[in-house]
Amino acid sequence: MSEIPQLIRLERNDTDMDLSYADGSKFTVTYDDLRFTCPCAKCSPERNDDESAKSLRREVESLPAEKPKVRTIGKYALAFDWVKGCSAGIYRFERLWALANGQDPDGGKPYVHGAW
């Protein structure tokens, strides 16, 4: 895991969130992007091929706009609770950093090891 700056502030807006890091960098991540890149075992395989990824994107975009509840998970991640849609994903700080920087948080790797 590469070193990333510490996330010091997360401000929830109506359709996106502002992330501020200890190195002074600031980013905005839309909730649609956040939910599309949900790392849970159910959502992740949906991003493996273009067709199901498009379907996941449409599904996410059709959800009503809402501010999520944000929970810290141990020392390494955040979880987002939504009234509608998937809340299962645990977002590691590295994943949020990649998202904030417009990178593919899956690192271009398909999801392989599903438990279901």
Place this chain on the structure above:
Amino acid sequence: MADSPVTKHDPKGSDLLESPSPQQQKQMESAYANMRRKMAMQEIGRKIKHKIMVLSGKGGVGKSTVSTGLALSLAQQGHTVGILDIDITGPNVPKMMGLDGKRLHVEQGRIHPAQGHLGVKVISMAFLLEDEDTPVVWRGPIKLGAIQQFIGDVEWGQLDYLVIDFPPGTSDEPLTVAQSLPDIDGMVIVTTPQDVALLDSRKSITFSESLKVPVLGVVENMSGYTIAGLTTPETSVEVAGPGGKKHRVTSDKDGKFSVTLDIFKQGGGKSTAEEFGVPFLGELPFDPGFVRGGDDGVHRIVSEPDGASAIAFAKVVEAIKSQIGTSSSQGLEII
């Protein structure tokens, strides 16, 4: 008086006076017991500060050894600790804790745990078996009921840590516990450095994400076997390891030398942790003393509290504690 909130007792006309049938009585009792159990589960959430699940995808990686080791190491550091052995069909924590043949004490409908080494409280299916050769052949719903009873009907008292030892895999047991027990701190995934075990550990990691229970980290068990010997001082010694791999060491000025042999592979647990971006909690050595200790009911940490294995466990415990603390999230302002 039609609007009066006061009703008169009518001994003849009311259905309410019919005494419930035995079946209704049973249903009422069952509903009451379930309600009481749910309340007790909430109470447990308050009384037990930290709850740690110990899982592995594959069997035989040393989960129970690691669970008991973590519990004893925590107790060694002065914490009050309990172990819940959820392995219904193969419970062996009591044997490792020197509680073979012990029975549980029940008082006023509450089960009181047995106390093992260093005051660690233990609950296990093994305490309920008539003899250790009797297999438990239960289908899912019965297992689920037993697990909920183990959680809700046990009088743990105040605990700093509850370590929950599971059977291998990602099925009913962890699912039931994750859904029944509030505020679980996370899961420790035990693996050995071999591809099959690592593959199954990866499943446990994704499983934990689906359950919304965080992974505290991966522990690599049976990581290396250290042999020691004596020869001429400051001499080069060659030792043949598994697969004929040669290890060369130089003895010290007293002629002592030691070599750590990788019985399986090396570093698999760490690379799995890195691949999934979860913390690596440390390596536990391959120690035949665990087998002897398990059979004799005297855990290695108890028989050799300052030994290499006890030190390795203490390091893993420190890593877990630092994960449970929220220091990285400290200072994170969420608006």
